[in-house]
Amino acid sequence: MVQIRRTPLADQAADLLLDRIRSGEWVLGQKLPGETTLAPQLGVGRSTVREAIRQLAGRGVLAARQGSGVYVLALDAPEDWDAVLRRADIAAVIEARIAIESEAASLAAKRRTATDLRTIRRALTGRDNDAEGIEAHVDADTAFHRSIIAAAHNPILLELFDGFTPRLRQAMVEMLRLRPLHSGPADQERHARLADAVAARDAGAAASESRAHLNELKKGLR
Structure with missing residues (x-):
């Protein structure tokens, strides 16, 4: 015993x-x-x-x-989600974003409402002003990407995104401190193309724009 x-x-x-x-x-x-x-x-x-x-x-x-x-039901207890995210490096966070956001962008193009589109446009305008510094820009950028995911109308995708937002914020602040050129006119234009693809209900283009943007961020780590 x-x-x-x-x-x-x-x-x-x-x-x-x-x-x-x-x-x-x-x-x-x-x-x-x-x-x-x-x-x-x-x-x-x-x-x-x-x-x-x-x-x-x-x-x-x-x-x-x-x-x-x-x-x-399982042969081991899964590790606490917060602990996983705290340990994750920037590349891992971006890879998770690619998986979630490219699919969400595709769904948003199919499912977005007029209200969703207005929210996306407001968020796009909000991220265009980074005069207040890196952290304010990251918060505005996160709000834009969250508006795309919310327009997908999939509560699981949204909850996953919200779950790692604190680690995502930290990662993106670190990224922009290392590579400040990731914010600027060209970056804003890429986000505008994503918004336009969602507005046009072009699921393939929306997913492609989302994936290309995030892959570009990941390459910037090298």
Whole structure:
């Protein structure tokens, strides 16, 4: 029997269950033993087992099915999203932007409304004034790109973008401090072409403009 001596007990029980899943004791999709079996194995009460299971369910490792039991949903707990983003370098952030924004631009061209288009145009005008410095320009640029993603009307794409906006902001500030030429008339014109493609409902051109712009940023890291 494994004894748990430290507190909180539920955290320790969750760690032990996760270790057993990682070791291959239970395979993907397999049903876990019941609380009456797990409790004595872990040296805790059934309520602690229930809390440990709730923790692992919240981390995406286990899934409780009403009237059926608890099943293995993943073989490890995914790393915290914020921790991943804090560790990511600028190139990785830009690659993530390419994946999200090129698809969002294509969808925006197909789905944008007149209201969306007005928001995009306002944001485009807003990013044209960088007199207040790099950080203000980055914020205006982020608002423009977010307006394109919002026009795609896909809440998952928007949530992904919003999730890494803090790391994105940091990355772009660092980028422009290294390569200030990325902001200027030519850069504004490229963004205008993206807005025009969305306005024209040209999905292919919108995706292409988005991808080309971000690939250019990535090349600037070299």
